[in-house]
Amino acid sequence: MTEVTIQLLGFIAAAILIVVGMGGMLFLDNLIKKIIAFTLLSDGVNLLLVALAYREGGIVPILLPGMSIYDFTSRAILIFPAGIVLTNIVIGVSTTAILVALVIMLYRRYGTLKASVILKGERR
Amino acid sequence: MIESISNLWSIPLLVIIPMLTAIIVNFLYDKAIKPIAISSAIIILIISIISPYGYHWFCGHPALNPETLTFTFNPNIFGYKLSLEFIFGPLQHIMIFISSLILLFCVILSTIGLTKHQGPYIALLFLLFMSSAIVIMVNDLYHLWIAVEIGSLIVVGIAAASGTSISHKAALKYGLFSAISGAGLAVSLALVLGLTGFSNISDAIMYLKQFGIGEMSTVLYIAFGFFVLSWMYAGGLAPIHPLKSEVYGASYPHGTALLQAQSKLMLVAIGIIMLRLFGMLPFVKEVMIFLSVITMMIGVIMALIQIDFRWIIAYLIISHSGFVTLGIGLGTQEGLIGGIFQAVNDIIYMTILLLCCEALFYFGGKTSTKEAYDIAKKSPFIATATILGAIAASGIPPFNGFQSEIILIQACLKEGLPEIAVLILMVSVTTFIALLRGIYRIFLKPPELQDQDNSNVDLPKVLIIGIIIFIILSIIIGIYPDIVLRFIIPVVKEVLSI
Amino acid sequence: MIELSSSFMITAYVMLIAITIGAIAALLQKDLLRAAFISGAESVALAFFFHALLAPDLGLTQAIVGTVLLPGIIILGIFKTRRTEEE
Amino acid sequence: MTSTETFYEKLKKWLDNFITGSGYTNITTGYITGELQFLVFIIILSVFFRLFSVPLAIILLIFITAFALYFAPVIKDVEKENMNDLNRVLYWMVIYFAIIIAITLWGG
Structure with a gap:
């Protein structure tokens, strides 16, 4: 039995979010629902990266005055995934905006939000 | 190639000039778009021809000591192995030269062919060039992932710019899958980062060679699986090629010329990275050949x-x-x-x-x-x-x-x-x-x-x-x-x- | 110090449950507007989780983006299209 | 019925399968070429089994040829699988994820 840490809980939550989001993107029919599932999916990936950076007994990577730099580098959590997560949040917002715009344009033409009607295959 | 600490001047220019042009062109009126876009495309072409070879580094992380196999936490900046890096070498030279040549013709043709919404479309073309230039120059997983994500968003934009309902549908499908494959690439980035602790690809390969994979080969296989997913998606390989072929067919032909150049660059860049990272695992090459x-x-x-x-x-x-x-x-x-x-x-x-x-x-x-x-x-x-x-x-x-x-x-x-x-x-x-x-x-x-x-x-x-x-x-x-x-x-x- | 980490642990447990319920509930709603709001609430739980994982800067960003911006964009889309899901 | 007549009937049926539907008119040549290409492709792919064992490869080759000829025209199914329908692509994606999960569980 492994010890339950915050990191493990983070991985579990990330797995749940990724599975639920992926399942929603693959199996739901409504386009807006697909987009909501996409936000859940990107949340899950963010959480996976943040949980990866965590270390037990670590500190927030902010160099406060009076802190020894050796102490800081040996205890601070990884700063690199934070950069990735910030980028991912921003890219997620822009992807959502583009997808919603396309859905609105297609709704005006077809009058429905069902992916099985709008995105049906057709012979050219 | 001699490794020096000074950064190469041309790499940031190749990234920043398209970005700035995209921002400027987006807000301009009809008359001013043409000279600015064409001149900056010519500048990019000239830079890609005359640039010397070298590196550009962004930030550092603790270096791996090859003898003791321990991390050295040295606060001195020169003790750090610089991790996020771009390379401009011979491969990048030829690839960026050809895609900037195509960019020049694309921009001129779109100023002639399009009557309205010229500015945003040309901005998208420049951003597409930027993403393909980044993806071929990159030597770290972080910028690779950013380039693939931005590239797929731009592809969605260019496909939708054609304005027919077929192109809107193609763009929506491609956008929905960009969400899945981008998340997959981020997961595989996280797995490689968690296995090795390096985001730099050369460092990660050195780590894998030194320590071996041992018990963790399953994790590497999962990372490989997600990598292949983004490879298939970005390059349009089977079995999810209908997405990409629809995008090629639905956008303007001159846009498709740049799109296919970008996807070939993505195929080469991600393929070489996959070969270097996962080449020692069994069945990897067989999967790629299949x-x-x-x-x-x-x-x-x-x-x-x-x-x-x-x-x-x-x-x-x-x-x-x-x-x-x-x-x-x-x-x-x-x-x-x-x-x-x-x-x-x-x-x-x-x-x-x-x-x-x-x-x-x-x-x-x-x-x-x-x-x-x-x-x-x-x-x-x-x-x-x-x-x-x-x-x-x-x-x-x-x-x-x-x-x-x-x-x-x-x-x-x-x-x-x-x-x-x-x-x-x-x-x-x-x-x-x-x-x-x-x-x-x-x-x-x-x-x-x-x-x-x-x-x-x-x-x-x-x-x-x-x-x-x-x-x-x-x-x-x-x-x-x-x-x-x-x-x-x-x-x-x-x-x-x- | 020990109390702080144990309080983070309790936060993480609660937020794990909240995230799970929120994610599943958001996808099961027939009313799209309500689904967007629930996904915003799930983002708040995620922001707290980021805080417990020692990334407060990301928690702040996620709280702003996930509760205001993303549901805002989706709600805009819902107002331009339709509110309920077809059967 | 002599064997020549049955062969003739088979051929006629095969051609009829092309002529009905969208395969008629100016893309019939494309359809027939694609059909033959695909048959050759399947046969060549099955040759790869020789890397494991040569006699089994010969048996497999014969079986695959017989099956491909029996189910002809295959090109209709190929076209259906390559439809730009979202659910088709999603189906392949689900299969792909199933493979990844299988590797995870198997290796772990």
Whole structure:
């Protein structure tokens, strides 16, 4: 039995979010629902990266005055995934905006939000 | 190559100039767009030609000490191994040169062809070039992921810019999948980062070589799986090629020229990274070869049964990206040289065909084999150019397609896989058949009704100049392949020596 | 110090449950507007989780983006299209 | 019925399969070429089994040829699988993820 840490809980939550989001993107029919599932999916990936950076007994990577730099580098959590997560949040917002715009344009033409009607295959 | 701490000046310029141009052009009025866009495209072309080779670093992380295999937490900045890095080497030189050449013609053609929403469209073209330049220069997983994500968003934008309902649908499908594959690439980035602790690819490979994989090979396989997913998606490999072929067919032909250049660059860059990171795992190369063989054949068979010239070319692009991935998947020296050389050649001859397809838009905009006919009488030049492009695409000497395909066939025979060599020949021949069907219907078939208007159509001069330049490039590379191969061979040797 | 980490642990447990319920509930709603709001609430739980994982800067960003911006964009889309899901 | 007549009937049925539907008119040549290409492709792919064992490869080759000829025209199914329908692509994606999960569970 492994010890339950915050990191493990983070991985579990990330797995749940990724599975639920992926399942929603693959199996739901409504386009807006697909987009909501996409936000859940990107949340899950963010959480996976943040949980990866965590270390037990670590500190927030902010160099406060009076802190020894050796102490800081040996205890601070990884700063690199934070950069990735910030980028991912921003890219997620822009992807959502583009997808919603396309859905609105297609709704005006077809009058429905069902992916099985709008995105049906057709012979050219 | 001498490693120095000073950064190269040209790498940030290659990224920032397209970005700035995109921002400026987006807000400008009609008159000012053309000079600014064209001049900055010319500046990018000049930079890509004259730039020296070197590195650009962004930030540092603790270095791995090879003797003690421990991390050294040294606060001194020079003790850090700089991790996020871009490389401008011979491979980047040739690839960025060709894609910036295509960018220049694309920008000029879109200022002529588009009447409204010119600014945002040209901004998207510049951003697409930027993403492809980043993805070929990158040597760390973070920027690779950013470039793939931004690239797929821009592809969505360019596909939607065409304005028909087919293009909107294609863009929406591609956007939905960009979400899945981008998340997958981020997960695989996280797994590699968690396994090795390095985001720099060279460092991660050094770590894997030194420590071995041991128990963790499952994690590496999952990372490989997600990597392959984003590779398939970005390059349009089977079985999810319908997304990419639809995007190629639905956007404007000159936009497709840049799109296919970008996706070939993505295939080469991600493929080489996959080969370096996961090449020592068993079954990795086999998976890559299998995917590329399926892509080659399915693409060319689907191209045979299309009725629209644009869609024929779209599926042929899919099929020919199978050649590129086949060369990379073989993993030998000849295979890698053939694959990368094929990517360069592919970009060139597909651009000829796509520019000819763009010319059809000036003759009434009909590219379907059912509707368009007898264009050869109106413009013999375009007909000749299309036939030359078809010959180049099907690998007939003295054009460039021949040179790379013969290298690929030799590589397959050396590996003991003569069946794949046969398949390459089959795909080349079928490419010619598929193109010839379209060419005969559109250019040579006599009109059914006699009430055709024989009014002259003025093609833009730039289009003709572009077609001539790319045909000349094709012939020159076909006769003297060494002018491209001398860029590629040192890179391949360096990749295989690590 | 020990109390702080154990309080983070309790936060993480609660937020794990909240995230799970929120994610599933958002996808099961027939009313799209309500689904967007629930996904915003799930983002708040995620922001707290980021805080417990020692990334407060990301928690702040996620709280702003996930509760205001993303549901805002989706709600805009819902107002331009339709509110309920077809059967 | 002599064997020549049955062969003739088979051929006629095969051609009829092309002529009905969208395969008629100006893309019939494309369909027939694609059909033959695909058959050759399947046969060449099955040759790869020789890497494991040569006699089994010969048996497999014969079986695959017989099956491909029996189910002809295959090109219709290939076209259906390559439809730009979203659910088709999603189906392949689900299969892909199933493979990844299988590797995870198997290796772990």
